[in-house]
Amino acid sequence: MSSPKFREGAVAQLEKIARWPAPARASVSEGPGNFFQRLLPGIVTGASDVDPALVLTATVAGATYHYSLLWSVLISVPFLLAVFSVSARIGMESRQGLVDLLRNHYGRAIAFACAGVIVAINMAMIVADLMAVTDAFSIIMVMPRMYFIAAVAFSVWYILIFRDYRRITQTLVLLSLPLFIYVAAALLAHPDWKQVIGHSIFPRIPHDSGYPIAVIGIFGSLLTPYVLVWQTSSRREAALAGGRGGRFEHHAGAVVTTVLCYSIMVAAGTVLHISPAGDLTTRMAAEALTPAVGQLGTALFALGIIGAGMVALPVLVASMCYSVAEAWGWRSGLNEHPWEAVRFYVLISAAMFLAAAFNFIKINPVIALYWSQILAGALTVPILVFILLISNNRQVMRTTNTWWQNFWIGAAGGAVVASGLMALWWQITS
Helix, strand or coil, X not given: CCCCCCCCCHHHHHHCCCCCCCCXXXXXXXXXXXXXXXXHHHHHHHHHHCCHHXXXXXXXXXXXXXXXXXXHHHHHXXXXXXXXXXXXXXXXXXXXXXXXXXXXXXXXXXXXXXXXXXXXXXHXXXXXXXXXXXXXXXXXXXXXXXXHHHHHHHHHHHHXXXXXXXXXXXXXXXXXXXXXXXXXXXXXXXXXXXXXXXXXXXXXXXXXXXXXXXXXXXXXXXXXXXXXXXXXXXXXXXXXXXXXXXXXXXXXXXXXXXXXXHHHHHHHHHHCCCCCHHHCCHHHHHHHHHHHHHHHHHHHHHHHHHHHHHHHHHHHHHHHHHHHHHHHCCCCCCCXXXXXCHHHHHHHHXXXXXXXXXXXXXXXXXXXXXXXXXXXXXXXXXXXXXXXXXXXXXXXCCCCCXXXXXXXXXXXXXXXXXXXXXXXXXXXXX
16 A cells, blocks of 8 residues: 655755745746745744744743843854855755765764764754644643644654645744744844843843853754754755755745744843743743734734744654664655664654653743753754864865854854853852
8 A cells, every 4th residue: 555645865855844845947037026936935934943942042031131132143144154155066066965974074983973962952853842732732722732642743754654744834934924024023022222222232141050051052053963964964855866955945935944943032021021941831822922913912822832833843743753863874754664764663653652751741842942052052063063173174075165164163162162161260260
């Protein structure tokens, strides 16, 4: 019996999740209309990169530290542009995934180390994003979150195993677009723009050990290590299929993601004033949309979280399983039938079962998401090191990094390390 699942170029299809379908062989003319045509996929790509973890991490940062973390969002823009550009080029030129390249050129130990980091990051984010999606369903349906865990976990598993996840997630990504109301909410909340601009340009760092940890969380939510690894694999598949890089779309997506994160932080910093962060709930986070849409804010927030989470979860699960399979040299691919890549599909099933099981632990979803991003930020450093190793290796790459790419990628890792050391020092001295 053949599976009804769509079986063409798995990773390449994930790359297309956040793209509007283009007419076949249509001639594209230059001009404002063409520019908008190219910009629109970037906006949707940005929406697909905005998972529940980013939304709630930015909300916690704004509610707890007001505007004092805005500078960390702006400084992430060159980090994102450099890292996305390099990771895309690795996939296009080498036509291999990051873990594959590490195994072939640096040995299995390094490949297993990279896969282990990805598993730690992705599993924490899968559990946390599943919490956020089920909590959003509980807001809309006015029922306990626990009632939705099995249904949501099964839906993600079913999409990955049996269905054309690409077409489904193309629709789901549109559900995340209500989150862009945060841009209007930031303007309509009437923040003190003098303070907003001042904190954005001139960092004012309070002597609080939680502050540098929040910086790590912001970097983790924006750099999103699983996206870096996934982008390498997806570009590889695009290159094998004779596709183009789509660099413009990803640069636009990086800028859109940053604008949204900045807007969330401004809106939350103006409307919400909560300390400690552990007191913040998902319903309270939704109140940051009140200046823009009033009482509809809670429902639109929940809808956006469901859409963003259901787009992010399949990518998180699949990218983690791809990394493990590449490290072991197993046959893998969502284009393979389940009986042709048994171990790969068992990994997917096990990941969803574990994530669902951990979701029955009673914990505030906002805190779970926040700390998952802190973990992601801390573990971004080894991923950046692996990317630098590969992208500067002339045996792998036709074109190695420019000096500014090495500088900004190194600076991104250095910023995370410096924040961690500062948090440790302040914890000791206090």
